[in-house]
Amino acid sequence: MKVLNKTIQEHGGIDVVVNNIGYGLLGVVEELSVEDIQNIYEVKVFGESNVLRHTNPYLRAQGSGLVLNISSYLGYSALGAFSQSLHNQYSFNGNENQSLYEEIFLSTWAKYDCGRPTSIRYIQFDDNYYQKHKKNYDTLIIPKNEKILFHGTPNTCLIINCGRCSACGIKESGFKISFSGKNISFSRFGRGIYLAPNSSKANDYNNNQNFNYRCTIVSKVNLGNSVRLFNTNQQISLPNGYHSVHGQAGFDLNYDEYVVYNEKQVLPIGVFIYVIS
């Protein structure tokens, strides 16, 4: 807390929080003392939590910031005589990456008549795919107005890289304007890319009733200047100076939705896989 206050005082604020804790503990289980094990937990698990416990409220209040948690491959894989490092790294990964994403997913789940999501897992898209989209996203020059939005998939692909199913089709082509709006009668605001602010709305697109696993693609979307519309109108053309439509619930729509007409505005980042119960 002291360090945090001093940093804010001296530098005027915090933009980036980096948790870069390194602690290897070599030894088979029976060789390690209780203190050895307590120490590694103290540094890596509690140390990391303490940093976030103090910095998160600050970042939330200012409405921006970046948290970088540097992990290790021991969080995913095993290594002989590193049992405690391994144990520990799993705690670290579980704590941060998964729970933060889960928080986003659950906080936007708006309705309960379609069930509740459980066993939520976030899987980041591979770097090649991400960088390909990021390049386009970064070249777009419009006012920055970013939102995390969801895109439903009709089926569930548990790895979302089989390359043959419709969920994989959306991942590969669903964020291209040329592939969107084929079914124009369904395209309420014209030919664009439709995204939902509610994870539960995206869930509705899954039509596999016999399989209770679901997947939903999550994207970072730059909406630019967004025009708010209540009445769906298939012939829409964006008024001058606007870059997206915010279809607002209440009149024609039951749930809010966003539409962009330039694929560079969408940066798909990963997928949520979950069980609906």
Ligand SMILES: [Zn+2]
């Ligand atoms: Zn697939």
